Amino acid sequence: MATMEKLSNYIDGKLTPPVSGHYLDNIEPAAGTAYSQLPDSDEQDVALAVAAATRAAPAWAATPIEKRSALLHRIADLIEQRLEELARAESIDNGKPIALARTVDIPRAAANFRYFASAIINFTSQAYVTPDKGLNYTLHQPVGVAGCISPWNLPLYLFTWKIAPALAAGNAVVAKPSEVTPMTAFLLSKICIEAGLPAGVLNIVHGLGNKVGEAIVVHPDVPAISFTGGTATGQRIAAKAAPMFKKLSLELGGKNPNIIFADADLDEALATTLRSSFANQGQICLCGSRIYVQQEVYDKFMDAFVAKVRKMQVGDPLEETTKTGAVVSEAHMHKILDYIRLAQEEGGTIVAGGERVVPEGRCRNGYFVQPTIITGLDIGCRTNQEEIFGPVVTVQPFATEKEALALANGTGYGLSATVWTSNLQRAHRVAAALQAGIVWINCWLVRDLRTPFGGMKQSGVGREGGMHALEFFTETKNVCVKV
Ligand code: NAD
Numbered sequence: 393m394a395t396m397e398k399l400s401n402y403i404d405g406k407l408t409p410p411v412s413g414h415y416l417d418n419i420e421p422a423a424g425t426a427y428s429q430l431p432d433s434d435e436q437d438v439a440l441a442v443a444a445a446t447r448a449a450p451a452w453a454a455t456p457i458e459k460r461s462a463l464l465h466r467i468a469d470l471i472e473q474r475l476e477e478l479a480r481a482e483s484i485d486n487g488k489p490i491a492l493a494r495t496v497d498i499p500r501a502a503a504n505f506r507y508f509a510s511a512i513i514n515f516t517s518q519a520y521v522t523p524d525k526g527l528n529y530t531l532h533q534p535v536g537v538a539g540c541i542s543p544w545n546l547p548l549y550l551f552t553w554k555i556a557p558a559l560a561a562g563n564a565v566v567a568k569p570s571e572v573t574p575m576t577a578f579l580l581s582k583i584c585i586e587a588g589l590p591a592g593v594l595n596i597v598h599g600l601g602n603k604v605g606e607a608i609v610v611h612p613d614v615p616a617i618s619f620t621g622g623t624a625t626g627q628r629i630a631a632k633a634a635p636m637f638k639k640l641s642l643e644l645g646g647k648n649p650n651i652i653f654a655d656a657d658l659d660e661a662l663a664t665t666l667r668s669s670f671a672n673q674g675q676i677c678l679c680g681s682r683i684y685v686q687q688e689v690y691d692k693f694m695d696a697f698v699a700k701v702r703k704m705q706v707g708d709p710l711e712e713t714t715k716t717g718a719v720v721s722e723a724h725m726h727k728i729l730d731y732i733r734l735a736q737e738e739g740g741t742i743v744a745g746g747e748r749v750v751p752e753g754r755c756r757n758g759y760f761v762q763p764t765i766i767t768g769l770d771i772g773c774r775t776n777q778e779e780i781f782g783p784v785v786t787v788q789p790f791a792t793e794k795e796a797l798a799l800a801n802g803t804g805y806g807l808s809a810t811v812w813t814s815n816l817q818r819a820h821r822v823a824a825a826l827q828a829g830i831v832w833i834n835c836w837l838v839r840d841l842r843t844p845f846g847g848m849k850q851s852g853v854g855r856e857g858g859m860h861a862l863e864f865f866t867e868t869k870n871v872c873v874k875v
Pocket of ligand 1: 541542543544545546550568569570571599600601602604605606609620621622623625626628629643644645646676677779781807847851852
């Protein structure tokens with residue numbers, strides 16, 4: 393058998409093997425086989441990375457903003473030049489359709505660098521003049537070494553969403569991508585070398601969460617941790633980091649409602665709901681997994697929705713025409729199928745999908761699940777309370793706006809919500825009453841990178857995006873001068 397490619401860590405500007413010499417298999421979910429290996433790093437590699445970052449941080453912080461900005465633009469250029477290579481790598485690593493990686497994931501990774509390359513130039517301080525007493529002004533200073541930990545669902549997109557603002561703000565970074573999808577982070581390390589990023593400014597350590605992730609979280613020389621992932625992991629990180637008084641940004645799970653009022657444009661609601669339910673196999677934290685439809689239009693909506701979902705083809709993510717690919721791993725596929733069984737035990741009816749898919753050819757051992765619609769479950773059941781994070785939605789009718797709000801707000805999560813209505817007053821009223829960090833009215837996943845991003849309740853603490861991210865990655869100092 394040919395030897396598999398071994399990925400490397402990126403420490404102190406160099407591609408570096410793990411100190412232990414141990415590797416983990418990297419599985420292609422659509423094929424169900426290992427196709428490369430990633431470092432099974434541990435606290436020794438993290439220690440080297442933090443030491444390199446600590447050495448590099450002062451010079452990087454002192455580098456003129458224009459030069460930092462130019463380097464980040466250069467990284468964005470290289471990501472754009474490598475679009476095809478990166479999109480293919482992301483599709484193989486994650487199981488997502490290559491067309492989605494090409495049009496969403498990789499362009500957004502470049503946009504993250506571009507956006508923060510210019511945002512840092514526009515990052516201002518404030519001045520407050522107290523007549524005859526003092527002049528106060530704020531100084532935003534880098535925290536030093538920032539820790540960035542990201543999940544597998546939008547691998548390069550979310551990894552760079554953290555790294556770019558941390559670097560732009562003048563920090564050195566120790567970053568850990570998900571062990572489930574390490575490939576594009578590895579390619580990013582090569583891009584950073586080619587771009588001429590100074591050694592130690594960005595360090596990427598691959599491996600498991602409880603070894604590498606935790607070592608970053610508890611390292612005394614990493615004062616800020618930006619984490620995106622599951623709520624249970626976020627809890628564990630918060631418990632470790634809080635006694636050390638670290639700055640923490642936690643972007644966690646969701647169980648997002650999608651409310652369709654009878655006065656909505658049903659054609660648009662239907663077309664977008666197909667995407668918001670099943671894009672990336674439902675593995676986007678912002679997917680709407682609980683759909684509430686007002687009684688008057690419930691049957692009409694359901695007839696069309698069920699018919700379209702039953703026709704959705706699941707297949708090889710590397711095929712250009714594929715819209716629904718593989719779920720990310722065997723364990724995740726079983727988790728999703730277990731939830732579908734649980735939904736039936738709880739009294740739910742599967743009206744579309746519900747089964748594993750076994751395609752022919754090279755994907756016959758891959759991890760595929762049919763897009764699935766479940767009805768007949770009330771809000772209190774586990775299926776409606778717990779994050780499934782797969783191509784599974786529940787649908788339920790409602791009578792009044794008050795009932796819709798009670799259902800929508802009836803879980804422990806509060807990441808995003810979508811509302812479909814043509815009534816302007818209702819749109820604003822419902823948006824204000826929803827317990828969610830992001831509310832979309834008559835649209836979904838429309839993002840302006842300047843806006844705050846984050847969740848309420850168990851969906852997280854802190855806001856990313858725009859100047860919020862730059863504020864997170866800096867200490868704000870108040871200087872007062874007597875006048
Ligand atoms: P996860 O929590 O299992 O892992 C996320 C990252 O944390 C990985 O890199 C993992 O290795 C690392 N990790 C695991 N245990 C750790 C520990 N003890 N200490 C430090 N790091 C640790 O999440 P996942 O399964 O990779 O991703 C899916 C989850 O992410 C879903 O819950 C989804 O909703 C959430 N998510 C949230 C957002 C958001 O912006 N709110 C965006 C995308 C995904």
